[in-house]
Amino acid sequence: MSYENLSGRTAVVTGAASGIGESVAVLLAAHGARVALLARRGERLEELAAKIRADGGQALAVVADVTDDASVRAAKERIQEAYGSVDLVVNNAGVMLPHPIDDGRADEWQRMLDTNVAGVLRVIRAFTADLVGAAAEGRTADLVNISSVGAHITFPNYAVYGATKAAVTYLSQSLRGEFGPRDVRVTNIEPGLTATELGSHVGSAELAGELDGMFEGIGGLAAEEVADVIAYVTSRARHVNLRQIMVLPTRQA
Secondary structure: OOOHHHOOOEEEEEOOOOHHHHHHHHHHHHOOOEEEEEEOOHHHHHHHHHHHHHOOOEEEEEEOOOOOHHHHHHHHHHHHHHHOOOOEEEEOOOOOOOOOHHHOOHHHHHHHHHHHHHHHHHHHHHHHHHHHHHHHOOOOOEEEEEOOHHHOOOOOOOHHHHHHHHHHHHHHHHHHHHHHHHOOEEEEEEEOOEEOHHHHHOOOHHHHHHHHHHHHHHOOEEHHHHHHHHHHHHOOOOOOOOOEEEEOOOOOO
């Protein structure tokens, strides 16, 4: 696959400690992008940054919590000090905490809203000026938001998670009207069943068993396969915006 247009880019990837975020960071760095790795687990980020550097890439580990305004602001300042202006943002950080709605798990609802919706907005706010500035200079500028097939297809007990992802999909669609005229591309990626740590967040043994059964019956995507899609869309010519992609295992309806 040709990813030459990634060389020289400066990327921020949230949720980079594992799963899709980790795979995106590795792939972008392998094709010449400088990558700032954002997540809460500092030790894991340092290990990943060391791996990327050992393979000849450039990576900066930045411990940050997207649910905290001050943390995101500090991360932005550290990234800009080290790498300068950012031209590629991958909003990947997210949590999935399924329960029946009548369990009334307001704590989990708030955590999903803070991470999956408000966290995306905090990161966008932090790097909007960079993206718009890069585009104004004639450089390629990308905002990639990781949503979910759950934005469109309902799953029992996943109502709040699906609602947060529907918000991300709608936000991406709306932002194209604001960013597109200024040559900033907005891409919304909606993965189906994918092998990541999200499944480990499921606290109910029954729901965890159902999820395992889906993987056994359908087969899931690898995180690297979703990362490949993200690298593809962000490496196209700057006037080409692949605006929305739903990527599913073949057997997932």
